[in-house]
Amino acid sequence: MKMNNYYLELFEGRKNIIILPHILPDGDTIGSSIALFYALKKLEKRVYIILNDKLPSNLKFLNANSKIITTEDFEKLSIKPDLIITVDSSDTDRLGDRAYLLDLCSEVLNIDHHSTNTNYGKYNLVNSKAAACGEIIYELLKKLKIYIDKNIATALYVALSTDTGSFKYSNTTPLTLRIAADLIEKGIDFSFINTELYQNKPINKIKLLSDVLNSLELHFDGKLAVIYVTNDMLKKNKIDISDTDGIIEYARDIEGVNIAVLLKEFSDNTIKVSLRSKYDFDVSIIAKKFGGGGHKKAAGCTIYDTIDNAKNILLNTFRENFR
Ligand code: AMP
Ligand code: MN
Ligand code: MN
Numbered sequence: 001m002k003m004n005n006y007y008l009e010l011f012e013g014r015k016n017i018i019i020l021p022h023i024l025p026d027g028d029t030i031g032s033s034i035a036l037f038y039a040l041k042k043l044e045k046r047v048y049i050i051l052n053d054k055l056p057s058n059l060k061f062l063n064a065n066s067k068i069i070t071t072e073d074f075e076k077l078s079i080k081p082d083l084i085i086t087v088d089s090s091d092t093d094r095l096g097d098r099a100y101l102l103d104l105c106s107e108v109l110n111i112d113h114h115s116t117n118t119n120y121g122k123y124n125l126v127n128s129k130a131a132a133c134g135e136i137i138y139e140l141l142k143k144l145k146i147y148i149d150k151n152i153a154t155a156l157y158v159a160l161s162t163d164t165g166s167f168k169y170s171n172t173t174p175l176t177l178r179i180a181a182d183l184i185e186k187g188i189d190f191s192f193i194n195t196e197l198y199q200n201k202p203i204n205k206i207k208l209l210s211d212v213l214n215s216l217e218l219h220f221d222g223k224l225a226v227i228y229v230t231n232d233m234l235k236k237n238k239i240d241i242s243d244t245d246g247i248i249e250y251a252r253d254i255e256g257v258n259i260a261v262l263l264k265e266f267s268d269n270t271i272k273v274s275l276r277s278k279y280d281f282d283v284s285i286i287a288k289k290f291g292g293g294g295h296k297k298a299a300g301c302t303i304y305d306t307i308d309n310a311k312n313i314l315l316n317t318f319r320e321n322f323r
Contacts, residue, residue: 014082027162090114116293134159153186
């Protein structure tokens with residue numbers, strides 16, 4: 001869908017707007033949602049970011065919790081939304097237990113950058129060339145002529161930086177860097193932001209890492225690496241699953257490894273799978289086979305089985321698709 005004044009009209013006359021980030025939130029979905037929150041407040045909208053999940057601890061500095069309410073809080077308000085915006089969610093499963101909110105209002109704006117997006121919105125602002133949803137929202141705010149202040153710029157920078165691995169993944173384009181440059185020109189403290197995002201890990205996360213690295217297995221002549229995060233490891237190290245972002249990079253970054261698989265035990269028989277590819281292999285194809293999705297080099301899905309079975313099922317699938 002092309003962006004034009006049509007978007008101005010989309011927001012016109014709508015007072016109550018719900019923003020829905022995806023479950024197990026990351027920097028893109030939260031940064032993008034916060035940026036939208038500030039921007040829509042400037043248009044004098046009543047804005048509600050609704051999420052029941054814990055945020056990763058490295059996003060604390062965004063003060064997102066003060067802007068997020070749970071479904072329970074929202075229900076108490078008895079508000080009828082005029083527009084629902086989903087952010088960074090390729091399908092409605094990514095809304096988890098909040099998917100029912102879509103029944104409150106058919107006016108759904110789906111803002112996303114996954115090539116696997118199912119275009120479930122009434123309005124679909126989906127661009128798989130965008131490195132992050134933050135990029136799409138930056139352009140939307142420009143079209144809406146909303147001034148990007150320091151708060152908005154900080155949130156958008158978080159979105160761009162986290163989804164591009166600090167601007168090093170292949171999804172980073174000249175436009176991504178131009179937008180980042182513009183955000184820096186807004187006076188954001190990008191050195192502080194980077195310290196908060198990447199140099200501030202809870203000690204327990206580092207301790208967990210040591211257990212996770214012990215689970216490392218290499219397959220297919222060292223081309224595929226598998227690591228696990230079990231419930232026991234989380235309990236032992238007193239760390240929440242929301243703080244396991246980035247761990248897969250240790251498996252991906254091994255010399256000779258093309259594909260990394262991280263299996264996280266979300267609960268009994270519910271395994272959240274993260275897939276990463278270093279070169280040409282499209283891991284979103286594998287994720288899709290299990291009802292998930294994502295991008296060519298970063299995708300995910302959920303397998304309802306034990307960790308061991310999930311691993312074997314995945315290895316068999318990779319075996320069939322691996323060259
Ligand atoms: P993650 O491994 O959770 O960091 O996710 C990597 C990429 O795959 C992100 O872009 C996610 O939005 C996407 N993704 C992860 N899990 C799923 C899923 N179950 N369904 C669709 N997309 C997913
Ligand atoms: Mn995301
Ligand atoms: Mn994203």
